[in-house]
Amino acid sequence: MPATWLEVKNLSAGYGPTRVIENISFTVAAGSRLAVLGRNGMGKTSLFATMAGQTRRFGGEIIFGGHDISTETSASRALKGLGYVPQTRDIFPTLTVEENLFVGLKSRPKDAISEAYDMFPRLKERRKNLGSQLSGGEQQMLSTARSILGQPTILLLDEPLEGLAPVICEELMVAFSRLAHSGEMTILLVEQRIQSALDFAEEVIVLERGRIAWQGKPKALAEDHATVERLLGVGGLH
Template structure:
């Protein structure tokens, strides 16, 4: 499936009676890379979960390409090409690494597994181990690799670098950039490693208390020291 654009209009959502997101709008063109930043508890995970159809939506619309997916259940959004790698990794504990990856293949041939092993050689070494026997970082790799194998046209990544060693982070960000560059995927990345996110993205939104408090290019955010300090709580970026 080729990359598709993502459009979000005046989205408000939350959990039951708890409103978390208020009036969020943005659009990501086909093949573009959006970074979603913000301090803890500001609504980043809730935004991705809402795009994936896993929260309560009060208002607004979500479009994937020409399709309005606003009222669609999660599984239908996935069939429309939406891939979601949640912050809480979901690895099947009683399946092996390879069996976990099979699940992600959908209708693709078994040979495509090699793509996952090229991206994460560690998974190849551990392919016969059970999901429950993996370290946190390995589960992270497996969860990400499984989503990518399904070739989503829009990929939502919730802190994919969390718990990974620096050298793997670098490789992974390169792999994500490659995926976006080939025009195969539109990527929305939530990340606490701000510099990595800014190096990767071509546009950024910063959430504060469930609202878009800042939107622009990574370059503009890097030079807006006031916004960086106020919204991200860090003294500066290098």
């Protein structure tokens, strides 16, 4: 299936009575790559959780390939092709790697699981291990692979590199780039490793206190040292 375009219009959402994101609007073209940046606590995870249907929406729309999914359940959004890899990974710790992957197949044939092993050979080596026996990096690979097996046309990746060794980060970013260039997925990425995010993305938005404070091309942000320091809390990028 080809990648799907996404539009967020004046989206406000949060938890209980508390608003975390306010009047956020952006569009992501089909097959493109968007990085969502910002310091901790600025609403990045809440934005992704809202798109996945896991927060309280106060207003605005989420348009998935021309269809308004704002009021649909998380399950319905997933069936339409929205894949979400949360920061918490959320694998099944008492199931094996292979059993975790079977969950992601939905109605696809079981031999499609080979796609996950092609992308992450390390998972094939660990296929009989329980989820609880995996390292953090392997759990991230498993969570990502399980989502991808469902053939999403839009994929949300929330801080996939958090706490991982550099060699694992590199392996994951190679896999994400391969997916992005396949033309079958639109990818939105939240990441604290700013340079990795800028190298990956075609467009960037930066959140501050639940609103978009900057929007543009990665190169423009990387060259705007004052904005990088003000919004991201780092003095420069390398």
